[in-house]
Amino acid sequence: MLRQIETWEDRDRNAGADLETSVTMADTAEEHAAMLSVHVQQPYFGSLKVRVGGREQTLYIGKHAFRDLKGPHSVVSWDSEVGSLFYSDTLGWTPRRGGQGTIRRRRQLDVAQKELRRVTDLYDDEAGGDTGGREEVLLRRLAEQSTAAMRDVVETLQPEQNGAMRYPAGTPVIIQGAAGSGKTTIGFHRLAWMTSPDRQEHRARPEACMVLMPNRVLATYAARILPELGISGVTVTTPEVWGTGLLGLEKLEITDRTLSLLLTDQDNGRRALAWRRAKLLGDARMLDVVRTHLWGKFNAALQGQALSESVEVRGRGVYTFALSEAELAGMLREVFAADPLDGYRAGMRRLIEAEAVSRLGVPDEEEASVRRQLATPLTTLLGRVFASTTPVTEARRLLGSAEALGASGLLKPREIELLLADPLSGIPAPRRAHADVTELPLMLAVQAFTGGIGRVVGRTLEPFDHVVLDEAQDYSPLLYALLGRATRPGHLTALGDLNQGMHGYKGPSSWEAVGEQLPGAQVLTLSRTYRSTRQITALGARIASTYNRAAEVHGVDRDGAEVQRYSGGDELALLAQAVRDARAAGHENIAIVTRRAADADNLSVALRDHDTDAQPITTQEHRYRGGLVILPVNLAKGLEFSAAIVARADAQTYDESTEYERRLLYVSASRALHWLGLVSGDELHPLVA
Numbered sequence: 001m002l003r004q005i006e007t008w009e010d011r012d013r014n015a016g017a018d019l020e021t022s023v024t025m026a027d028t029a030e031e032h033a034a035m036l037s038v039h040v041q042q043p044y045f046g047s048l049k050v051r052v053g054g055r056e057q058t059l060y061i062g063k064h065a066f067r068d069l070k071g072p073h074s075v076v077s078w079d080s081e082v083g084s085l086f087y088s089d090t091l092g093w094t095p096r097r098g099g100q101g102t103i104r105r106r107r108q109l110d111v112a113q114k115e116l117r118r119v120t121d122l123y124d125d126e127a128g129g130d131t132g133g134r135e136e137v138l139l140r141r142l143a144e145q146s147t148a149a150m151r152d153v154v155e156t157l158q159p160e161q162n163g164a165m166r167y168p169a170g171t172p173v174i175i176q177g178a179a180g181s182g183k184t185t186i187g188f189h190r191l192a193w194m195t196s197p198d199r200q201e202h203r204a205r206p207e208a209c210m211v212l213m214p215n216r217v218l219a220t221y222a223a224r225i226l227p228e229l230g231i232s233g234v235t236v237t238t239p240e241v242w243g244t245g246l247l248g249l250e251k252l253e254i255t256d257r258t259l260s261l262l263l264t265d266q267d268n269g270r271r272a273l274a275w276r277r278a279k280l281l282g283d284a285r286m287l288d289v290v291r292t293h294l295w296g297k298f299n300a301a302l303q304g305q306a307l308s309e310s311v312e313v314r315g316r317g318v319y320t321f322a323l324s325e326a327e328l329a330g331m332l333r334e335v336f337a338a339d340p341l342d343g344y345r346a347g348m349r350r351l352i353e354a355e356a357v358s359r360l361g362v363p364d365e366e367e368a369s370v371r372r373q374l375a376t377p378l379t380t381l382l383g384r385v386f387a388s389t390t391p392v393t394e395a396r397r398l399l400g401s402a403e404a405l406g407a408s409g410l411l412k413p414r415e416i417e418l419l420l421a422d423p424l425s426g427i428p429a430p431r432r433a434h435a436d437v438t439e440l441p442l443m444l445a446v447q448a449f450t451g452g453i454g455r456v457v458g459r460t461l462e463p464f465d466h467v468v469l470d471e472a473q474d475y476s477p478l479l480y481a482l483l484g485r486a487t488r489p490g491h492l493t494a495l496g497d498l499n500q501g502m503h504g505y506k507g508p509s510s511w512e513a514v515g516e517q518l519p520g521a522q523v524l525t526l527s528r529t530y531r532s533t534r535q536i537t538a539l540g541a542r543i544a545s546t547y548n549r550a551a552e553v554h555g556v557d558r559d560g561a562e563v564q565r566y567s568g569g570d571e572l573a574l575l576a577q578a579v580r581d582a583r584a585a586g587h588e589n590i591a592i593v594t595r596r597a598a599d600a601d602n603l604s605v606a607l608r609d610h611d612t613d614a615q616p617i618t619t620q621e622h623r624y625r626g627g628l629v630i631l632p633v634n635l636a637k638g639l640e641f642s643a644a645i646v647a648r649a650d651a652q653t654y655d656e657s658t659e660y661e662r663r664l665l666y667v668s669a670s671r672a673l674h675w676l677g678l679v680s681g682d683e684l685h686p687l688v689a
């Protein structure tokens, strides 16, 4: 590898026919050299002894493919087809050149700083097959400390994860897995795998891909895995930022007043109403409810409209291009039927322009000039038909009109009544412009039909090459339908856990309901969990068993420290003690998890008097950079730390009779890899005491 890098860096060797060619060649060579030099310290991590056509050979598996042009050495990339053989349990395959291949040995090679440190056989047919080595290597890896970034698992990908990651490109995949099963990690690996040239027509360009994460703290934490996987330029954001950006309303505040109501209102009737209404707002039928509403609206706006313009076709003369109201209505029908990605307004403009070109027999070289002449009158006409429709007002107009809601015939009278009701009226709304998270998909639906939905490239819209959704159990079927429109068919990967849903009123009732919006979707299940020690996993399971009827999950059986309990006494002193204990146990990345952001802010200040400096992460703007932090549970979800301390782990803070609160307690208690402390100034919560 070093020799290859030297060759690339040698400018004399990159001499082209002229200066410009030489410079381009040298730049490309330098890029190659930079890419390869990252891998010099650890060129490979595994090997396969294979027999193909009676000949035995050893293949090396690394993060980066390499072929020595002057020697016999080569490394195959982890994301290639041959690379897959390292992770799976299969023993035979058909090589591309034909014949039959057999795996004789799989071997893990721990290489660091150009030095081979350890050899572990995973499979060896001379030693009786499976050696148990895969589990050994995995346990060693899981025992490592956490970092300030999500890590790649290229070296220790497990067979079922490998299968999910490589599920045939072009199929929408829903990865269901318990907390810590590696869903998020595998989702990013699948994205990297999708960008390989081996995917051919399904290959995704990183800059044309998008990952949606539940909050921005997690988005930044997770995005740090991308350079490790060799890709850059992917948009990693949240559904709210993406949605408001698409609407052109970046400043719009997104509220979740349904959640506020569910948590504060004692009236069960109103809570049930709010829940059902939120669910219905995210129902996939709403897409056609919106469409029919817009159809009625645009047709009404077309009444009395016509177009009559003089157009000069150079070298031929001046013509009149006229369209009657009936002709325009016919075109609108055509546009609705075609349902273009960039919306009806753009579709209508294209259709009218094409009609002008064909009717007037405009030669190719004059088309641009004719379009230019029609631009202003068309903008005026389209403005009259489409302009008064902004997604926010139109969605609200629809929700306020029984007639509009009924137009499609898709909703039953009692559903219309439900949508017209306002169970949230008692929940305060912010003063600035806002929209509720339950209404956002409806607004995006209006946007999708009028202005289009997808990836903005300059002034046009294109479908995303691939979209990955994390915490996919919190996306409504309507949002799935919209995201399905926004991406290439089959190019959506959803990662979620229906049992971890915190926001059932926003999400689907089942993966089947999602599958209906993503034709051909496959649900794949990850059954093992990896994050925490046996002691921490067992505690989490105890909490989760109070609301989760799903089959028990199987964790990797990794032994660790007993869960530490601190109760009765000065809360601050107990927290400071817990931090000292975690540090004494050798941990650096430590999180104190609170129920609310305000608690984190207050405790962070108060703890300074106890010589404890915990950095608060209380807004979406904060970034996790490692060390000791204090953060509320909603921002801790998805993050993980070597050690975690749950502050106020008591029944006053996490109400035992409320399922939502128990779910939050579960999230708090499941953030630690190795060491968990539970703290309360009073008595500990009955579920963790």
Ligand SMILES: Nc1ncnc2c1ncn2[C@@H]1O[C@H](COP(=O)(O)OP(=O)(O)OP(=O)(O)O)[C@@H](O)[C@H]1O
Pocket (backbone or CB within 6 Å): 138, 141, 142, 151, 153, 156, 157, 158, 161, 177, 178, 179, 180, 181, 182, 183, 184, 185, 186, 497, 500, 530, 531, 637, 638, 640
């Ligand atoms: N094959 C593996 N080898 C090593 N570590 C792994 C493997 N799979 C998962 N892990 C580790 O398990 C932990 C959990 O992974 P991840 O956060 O992707 O899980 P998740 O299913 O998305 O969890 P959650 O639902 O809590 O967000 C991470 O520390 C990850 O590195």
